[in-house]
Amino acid sequence: MTVRRTTLGGHTHEFRSLTDVLAKATPARSGDVLAGVAAESQAQRVAAQHVLADVPLATFLTEQVVGYDEDDVTRLILDTHDGAAFTPVASLTVGEFRDWLLARAAERDEVAISALARGLTPEMVAAVSKLMRNADLVAVARRTRVVTGLRGTLGLPGRLASRLQPNHPTDDAVGVTASILDGLLHGAGDAVIGINPATDNPAQTIALLELVDAVISRYEIPTQSCVLAHVTTTLRALEAGAPVDLVFASVAGTQAGNRGFGITLDQLTEARAGALALGRGTVGDNVTYFETGQGSALSADAHHGVDGPVDQQTLECRAYAVARHFDPLLVNTVVGFIGPEYLYDGKQVIRAGLEDHFCGKLLGLPMGVDVCYTNHTDVDGDDTDVLTLLLGAAGCAFVIAVPGSDDVMLHYQSLSFTDVLTARSVLDLRPAPEFEAWLARMDLLDDAGRVRELTPDAPAARTLLAAAR
Amino acid sequence: MTTPNGHVGHHGRNTADRPSAHDGHVGEHGRTDDPWAVLREATRARVALGRAGDGLPTARELEFRAAHAAARDAVHTALDADRVRAALAAAGVGLDVLEVHSRAPDRTTYLQRPDLGRQPAADTQLPGGPHDLALVVADGLSPRAVHEHAAGTVAAVLDRLPGWSVAPVVLAHQARVALGDPIGAALGAGIVVVLVGERPGLSSADSLGLYLTHGPRPGRADSERNCISNVRPPHGLGYAQAADTLVALLQASRRLGASGVVLKDEGTALPPGAA
Numbered sequence: 112m113t114v115r116r117t118t119l120g121g122h123t124h125e126f127r128s129l130t131d132v133l134a135k136a137t138p139a140r141s142g143d144v145l146a147g148v149a150a151e152s153q154a155q156r157v158a159a160q161h162v163l164a165d166v167p168l169a170t171f172l173t174e175q176v177v178g179y180d181e182d183d184v185t186r187l188i189l190d191t192h193d194g195a196a197f198t199p200v201a202s203l204t205v206g207e208f209r210d211w212l213l214a215r216a217a218e219r220d221e222v223a224i225s226a227l228a229r230g231l232t233p234e235m236v237a238a239v240s241k242l243m244r245n246a247d248l249v250a251v252a253r254r255t256r257v258v259t260g261l262r263g264t265l266g267l268p269g270r271l272a273s274r275l276q277p278n279h280p281t282d283d284a285v286g287v288t289a290s291i292l293d294g295l296l297h298g299a300g301d302a303v304i305g306i307n308p309a310t311d312n313p314a315q316t317i318a319l320l321e322l323v324d325a326v327i328s329r330y331e332i333p334t335q336s337c338v339l340a341h342v343t344t345t346l347r348a349l350e351a352g353a354p355v356d357l358v359f360a361s362v363a364g365t366q367a368g369n370r371g372f373g374i375t376l377d378q379l380t381e382a383r384a385g386a387l388a389l390g391r392g393t394v395g396d397n398v399t400y401f402e403t404g405q406g407s408a409l410s411a412d413a414h415h416g417v418d419g420p421v422d423q424q425t426l427e428c429r430a431y432a433v434a435r436h437f438d439p440l441l442v443n444t445v446v447g448f449i450g451p452e453y454l455y456d457g458k459q460v461i462r463a464g465l466e467d468h469f470c471g472k473l474l475g476l477p478m479g480v481d482v483c484y485t486n487h488t489d490v491d492g493d494d495t496d497v498l499t500l501l502l503g504a505a506g507c508a509f510v511i512a513v514p515g516s517d518d519v520m521l522h523y524q525s526l527s528f529t530d531v532l533t534a535r536s537v538l539d540l541r542p543a544p545e546f547e548a549w550l551a552r553m554d555l556l557d558d559a560g561r562v563r564e565l566t567p568d569a570p571a572a573r574t575l576l577a578a579a580r
Numbered sequence: 581m582t583t584p585n586g587h588v589g590h591h592g593r594n595t596a597d598r599p600s601a602h603d604g605h606v607g608e609h610g611r612t613d614d615p616w617a618v619l620r621e622a623t624r625a626r627v628a629l630g631r632a633g634d635g636l637p638t639a640r641e642l643e644f645r646a647a648h649a650a651a652r653d654a655v656h657t658a659l660d661a662d663r664v665r666a667a668l669a670a671a672g673v674g675l676d677v678l679e680v681h682s683r684a685p686d687r688t689t690y691l692q693r694p695d696l697g698r699q700p701a702a703d704t705q706l707p708g709g710p711h712d713l714a715l716v717v718a719d720g721l722s723p724r725a726v727h728e729h730a731a732g733t734v735a736a737v738l739d740r741l742p743g744w745s746v747a748p749v750v751l752a753h754q755a756r757v758a759l760g761d762p763i764g765a766a767l768g769a770g771i772v773v774v775l776v777g778e779r780p781g782l783s784s785a786d787s788l789g790l791y792l793t794h795g796p797r798p799g800r801a802d803s804e805r806n807c808i809s810n811v812r813p814p815h816g817l818g819y820a821q822a823a824d825t826l827v828a829l830l831q832a833s834r835r836l837g838a839s840g841v842v843l844k845d846e847g848t849a850l851p852p853g854a855a
Contacts, residue, residue, distance in 0.1 A: 145692065145693060280624070285622045293619055293625075293627035451692055486648065486652060486782070513625070514625040514626045515636075519624050527636065535634075567614070576619070
C-alpha cells in the first residue's frame, strides 16, 4: 500500500492507502462516520481531496480497493475494462479528469463524455465525483447521454420519465389498480409500472405481473411492468410462463454485499436470458432493472476491502459496475430510504442523490433516482423539491412517484405524481416519446402538451376509471 | 434494499398494516356520485387528491404535512420515565422499575450511531437474577409509542404469566432492540422481551414492537429474535391480542430453548390466530 501525504496550511496530512484517501476525501455523511472511515476534520478532508486530485486515473487499474482474488465484482470491473474507450483520459490525474469533464460539458460534447463509459472504472468515477461540487455533478451529467428501451425509449434529451409505484400493503388487486390509474391520469408510468410486492412468492408475483400486463394490454400503453421480487422468484415466474418484462435485483458493490441480497452474477445472467427470450420489447431489448443505495454494503457488514472499510460512495459506484454488465433498462438509487445512520439530513441526501446520478450515468447507466426519505431522517418536501429539480436539470432518466408521496406498503415518502408534473413544467421536460403519444391518444394532454387536470366525467377519465369497477 | 432500522418483516421492512391515510377526512368524499370515489374506496393510498396547477391543492398539502409532522415529533419526543412509571403503576404492574441509558448521549447521536444505541452506558449496574423473563421498555424511534402503549402491553403480558419469575422492568433511553441483549444478560434472564417504539409511518406514529430473544447476550443476531409489530390499539394490534401471541411465543421458546427462525418454524404449535 502506498502512503500519500500533502502539506496544507503548514500541517502535513498523511493517508495510509488509496482506500483511506478516497474515504477521507468524501464530502461528509453519517455512514462514513459510522464505518469509522470519515475525515476527522474539514482540513483533513480537503487535504485528502488535494492528494486525490494528483492520483493518476490509471492507478485505479493497478491499485485495488477491494481485492481481485476475493471479490467477483472487482474481477468483473477489471476483466471487462475497455482500454480503447479509456484512451482519451488515460494520461490524466483525477483532478485533470474533473477539468476535462467540465470542459467537454461546457462545449456540450456529449459524444466525448458518453464514449468513455466502458473505459472508466467505478473507483475512477467515485474519485472524480469527490472533487466536484453539486453544480459540477449536474453540469456533466446533463451532457452525458445514455439511451435505453424496451417498449418505450428512456434517457432522451428533454425528457423526464417516472416509475409509477402502486404498492399496496396486501398486494390487493383493486388497490394496486386504483394507484395505477391515479398515476396514469397524472401522466406517470413511462419508465415502468413497478410494484414492490408485500409478499415475495411466485404465485403472488405472477398474479401481480398478470394484473399489470392486463392494464398495459387493455389500454395499449407503451410502457413496461416490473414486480420487484427476488430474482429467484422471478426465475420461477419465468418458468411458469408469466409475462415478465423486466428482471429486477437490488445490487451492491461487493460480492459479500450481493451475497447479503441473496444474489449471484450467474443468477442474474440466467434470469436476463429468460426475459430476453420472451421477446417482449418493441423499441429495444433492455430487460433488467436494478436498485442500489449508499450504505447497503455497510448495513450488511460487506464494506471491507484490502485496507479495511471502504467509504459508502465508492462502494455504491461499484454496484453500478454490476448493473452495467446486464444492459439494464433502468437503474435507480433509493437515496433517502436507508436511514439517518447513512445519510443524515437533506444536505447529505441531496449530495448523495446528485453523486449517484452522475456516477451511474458516467459509467453508462440509464440512471434514475428514488427521491425519498423516512420519518427518522431530517429531510422533508423542501429537500426533495431541491433534489428533484436539480436532477431534472442534470438530465435524470426517471424518478419514482407514488400517490400523494406516501408509500403505504414500504412506509416511506417518495415523490408524488404532481411533483413529477411540476418538474416537467418548470424545466420544460416531457414524458418518454411513445408514452407521450399515448397520453395524447387518450386525450390526457392539453393543447400545450401538458397533462390535463381532468374532471371525472372527462372521456379519458371515464375510460380509465372503468377499469377500477 | 436493506431495512432502514433493522426491523424484520416482509423484505426485511416493516410492513405492518395501518388505517386509511384519509382517516381525518371521513365523510368529505361521502357523495356516492363522485366518480373519483371509485379510486379512493379501493385503497388506503393517497389517490385522487386533485390538483392546483401542477401541484397539490392546499388542503391536501397541509394534510400531508400534518401527518409528517406527527411522525417527526414522535421520533424526537424525549422518553418521559415518570410518565411510564405512573402508567405502569396505574395498570397494576407491581414490579420494580429501573432505568438505563445507552451509550448514545442524545437523539442526534442515537439516530446516526445505531451501534451506540445497542450498548449500555459505562456506569450501568443491574441486579443479577436468575429470572425466567426480563421486560425492557425501549424508546426506540417512537418514545410516543412507549408513552401510550407500553404499560398496557406489559400489564397484559404479566397477567398471562402466572408462575414466571420476572425481573424488574427496565426503561431504556436512546435504545435499540439489541440493547436488550446485555440488559437481559446482566439481569440473568432466560428470555428478554424488548418493547420498542417503531419507526413512525406517515399515519402510524405510535406503533410499539415486541422483540423476543432467548438466552440474551451481546452478539445475538436479528435472525435469533421473534417480532410482533404494530401494537397500537385501536388501529393496530390490541394489548390482549399482542399478549396472547407473545405468551404463546414465550412458552414455545422456553420449551425449545431457542428463539428466532427456529421458533417461527414451530408456528403450528401456537394457538389458533396467535401467529
